[in-house]
Amino acid sequence: MSPMPEEQSVSGRVKSIFFQNPTNFYKILLLEITATNLVWPESEIVVTGNFGDIKEDETYVFTGKLINHPKYGEQFAADNYHSERPTSKVGLVNYLSSDKFPGIGPKTAQKIVDQLGVTAIDQIVKDPKTLVPTGLSPAKRDMLVNNLKANLGMEQVIIGLNEYGITGAMAAKLYTLYADDTLNVIEENPYQLIADVDGIGFRRADQIAAKLNIAADSPQRLGGAVLAVLGELTDGEGDTYVDLPRLLDGAIGLLEGARNVEVSPKQVGAAVVQLAHDHAVVAEDQRVYPAKLYDAEWAIAKRLQMLIREKPELIPEAKLRAAMTKTAAGITYDETQQTAILTALQQSVFVLTGGPGTGKTTVVNGIVRTYAELNDLSLDINQYDEDHPFPIMLAAPTGRAAKRMADTTGLPASTIHRLLGLAVDGTDFEPRDLPTGLLIVDEMSMVDTYLFRILLSALHPGIRLILVGDKDQLPSVGPGQVFADLLRAGVLPAQELTHIHRQDAKSSIIPLAHAINSGQLPADWQQPKPDRSFILCPPNQLATVVGQVAAKAGKKFGLDNMQVLAPMYRGVAGIDQLNPLLQQILNPKKTDRTKEVEFNDRVYRIGDKVLQLVNNPEQNVFNGEIGIIRGITDAKHADTKTDELTIDFDGNELTYPRRDWSKFTLAYATSIHKAQGSEFSLVILPLTLASRRMLRRNLLYTAVTRAKDFLILLGDPRAFTLAVQEVADNRHTSLVARLQTTLPHSPGALPQQADSDQVKEPAPVAAPPSGPVQLTPALVAANSIDPMIGMSGITPHQFMQGENHG
Numbered sequence: 001m002s003p004m005p006e007e008q009s010v011s012g013r014v015k016s017i018f019f020q021n022p023t024n025f026y027k028i029l030l031l032e033i034t035a036t037n038l039v040w041p042e043s044e045i046v047v048t049g050n051f052g053d054i055k056e057d058e059t060y061v062f063t064g065k066l067i068n069h070p071k072y073g074e075q076f077a078a079d080n081y082h083s084e085r086p087t088s089k090v091g092l093v094n095y096l097s098s099d100k101f102p103g104i105g106p107k108t109a110q111k112i113v114d115q116l117g118v119t120a121i122d123q124i125v126k127d128p129k130t131l132v133p134t135g136l137s138p139a140k141r142d143m144l145v146n147n148l149k150a151n152l153g154m155e156q157v158i159i160g161l162n163e164y165g166i167t168g169a170m171a172a173k174l175y176t177l178y179a180d181d182t183l184n185v186i187e188e189n190p191y192q193l194i195a196d197v198d199g200i201g202f203r204r205a206d207q208i209a210a211k212l213n214i215a216a217d218s219p220q221r222l223g224g225a226v227l228a229v230l231g232e233l234t235d236g237e238g239d240t241y242v243d244l245p246r247l248l249d250g251a252i253g254l255l256e257g258a259r260n261v262e263v264s265p266k267q268v269g270a271a272v273v274q275l276a277h278d279h280a281v282v283a284e285d286q287r288v289y290p291a292k293l294y295d296a297e298w299a300i301a302k303r304l305q306m307l308i309r310e311k312p313e314l315i316p317e318a319k320l321r322a323a324m325t326k327t328a329a330g331i332t333y334d335e336t337q338q339t340a341i342l343t344a345l346q347q348s349v350f351v352l353t354g355g356p357g358t359g360k361t362t363v364v365n366g367i368v369r370t371y372a373e374l375n376d377l378s379l380d381i382n383q384y385d386e387d388h389p390f391p392i393m394l395a396a397p398t399g400r401a402a403k404r405m406a407d408t409t410g411l412p413a414s415t416i417h418r419l420l421g422l423a424v425d426g427t428d429f430e431p432r433d434l435p436t437g438l439l440i441v442d443e444m445s446m447v448d449t450y451l452f453r454i455l456l457s458a459l460h461p462g463i464r465l466i467l468v469g470d471k472d473q474l475p476s477v478g479p480g481q482v483f484a485d486l487l488r489a490g491v492l493p494a495q496e497l498t499h500i501h502r503q504d505a506k507s508s509i510i511p512l513a514h515a516i517n518s519g520q521l522p523a524d525w526q527q528p529k530p531d532r533s534f535i536l537c538p539p540n541q542l543a544t545v546v547g548q549v550a551a552k553a554g555k556k557f558g559l560d561n562m563q564v565l566a567p568m569y570r571g572v573a574g575i576d577q578l579n580p581l582l583q584q585i586l587n588p589k590k591t592d593r594t595k596e597v598e599f600n601d602r603v604y605r606i607g608d609k610v611l612q613l614v615n616n617p618e619q620n621v622f623n624g625e626i627g628i629i630r631g632i633t634d635a636k637h638a639d640t641k642t643d644e645l646t647i648d649f650d651g652n653e654l655t656y657p658r659r660d661w662s663k664f665t666l667a668y669a670t671s672i673h674k675a676q677g678s679e680f681s682l683v684i685l686p687l688t689l690a691s692r693r694m695l696r697r698n699l700l701y702t703a704v705t706r707a708k709d710f711l712i713l714l715g716d717p718r719a720f721t722l723a724v725q726e727v728a729d730n731r732h733t734s735l736v737a738r739l740q741t742t743l744p745h746s747p748g749a750l751p752q753q754a755d756s757d758q759v760k761e762p763a764p765v766a767a768p769p770s771g772p773v774q775l776t777p778a779l780v781a782a783n784s785i786d787p788m789i790g791m792s793g794i795t796p797h798q799f800m801q802g803e804n805h806g
Ligand SMILES: Nc1ncnc2c1ncn2[C@@H]1O[C@H](COP(=O)(O)OP(=O)(O)OP(=O)(O)O)[C@@H](O)[C@H]1O
Pocket: 331, 332, 333, 334, 337, 354, 355, 356, 357, 358, 359, 360, 361, 362, 363, 501, 502
């Protein structure tokens, strides 16, 4: 065996920093060498790597290896570094008595070093109390500790992270998130990173845990795996609970996959019980919920119960009809529309659903106008002010949907977040209380369990709440299928609109959408129509053809009014592939002087269409909104001293410094999910069998209903046929059961649908707990949730089989 090669290292003073990437810690520097074990004839060397707060003129030690860069020649690629700290007693005394630590002279420094030895700095930083015996005054002790930490702070964190195998952009991300607490968080529970940090999954967290000597069967590790699976299936995939066998199976898969060990269901079951005792999860029968989702479903049901108990004063039907007719403005409402308006105004909570063109907007307008007439309210908003707010509130989950609502009603509408004054995106914020009055929420299918809970918590008895949506569209991105569940429960007054009104000879898109929704593509769906067409095209040519279509359409419709929608990011006709190609066609680099900036393998230019990826209620821009880049400011001229982009979201111009550029991406092509709540004059929809896994009826239906005037379908016809045939699985939720427990059946509710593939029996549930829901040992016992009961020696596979049989 050859001896281990000696670690290569180089120490010296940083002469200059040539380059630093602001999005991670990557730097290139020139070092004046003071010591090295390299064979290196020169006095300087170029060093590259991920470094925290390296400063020019300070001295550091780098370890790593000498590499030969094809373009730049020999340089030192460092994988670790630390500030060169004094290692001899004399050096340490000199350091501590230097002007970095005002008030500490050579004598005091000598005393510290005599008592604590050469590792004094590490000891002091780790535990400031080690300074007590030195007799230093508390003020001086604080100064010493703070200054040592300030000198070491970020560097220590980055070095610590490097030791756990976390470098570059991920290290930067963690430091931004937890700052000086980073290492504490990781050392306390590395599995916490799975929930907190995008991009860290169980395997990565477990590698860190292994370095921390967390045993393969430690409760922390088992709990980490359970929460990882639970998070993946709830916040990740939309369920609000996970069946115990599936949870155990998933957790065991993770635990055994990440380290070569065997883990028994019994051990994982014990971890679930522990998590339940710690109030992180709630287990009920065979279902395990993240506590916040369990609480949210109950809170929704109870709040609705409270709102519904407060019945509005009954209005005589003749009076109601008269008001409705008087304000109808030339429209003769059909029978279901009439029922909808009349019922809505007699109830405290009302749910309205319908496909495209069935008159939801018409009914919303009817409700607003009849309500105003009955209550003698002016619809001229200029007559209201802060002290007398407009008593009709209109809201939608996205900015675009809210804008559409304002356009179609002629009244102010806002996002739900704005309405509630939620400044930060999250799940546990106190909204401001809303006045009683009329509140209409549109695009309810996009509202997830968390947001609905927050919305309801802002409402008080006496409010009239109208929830409007299309139950057949894709469910919310976040967990739950709130809107569909509200209808399915059959306990809330509701009306479904089915008659299509917007069906003049010109429109063949709406009938196509309804046909898709009922499970059939019309025989002529591939035939060209004035407003839609199908282009047959093999997968490998799809991107090019989409580009050709977009090039032609771009001239006619403009960027704003045309949208390419695709089901997937990856693949030959995926969003990631289409975006640069469409950018090249629709907004190319015109001359050598065209300004452009690079970020994460993407190029951005003025005029680019971009998609916001996160909610930012403070600036009134939301996940899924589309904007146009209006300006690029060089770092030299920007206040933040980094490059900045100015993006215009429908008149709302926002500045994004480079560190925020991961909050948007190109939007020439977007996912169908992100397009929910938006409509476009022209939709271009390529589908192939490559996205087979994603193809569902509600996905295709949602995509097609985004097209207002024109629709171009492209690709493989089999993909369209398959999509129509595949009915999406219901998400696993308990809202139906909670609602049925808290509310009596409503005579005005929708009949339970006969279409059995759309409906599932609600899971049987325990009686509602009174007061705040908390898992007490008694409740644990009462619900026989102990997952270990009868399970010893049973494999997850057998467990799953057992589930199928009973
Ligand atoms: N009872 C009616 N009589 C005549 N026209 C109607 C009636 N109801 C709706 N319409 C018309 O049908 C069209 C579609 O109605 P509306 O916009 O209200 O439907 P919608 O369900 O909101 O559709 P979408 O979700 O596609 O926006 C509109 O042009 C509207 O004026």
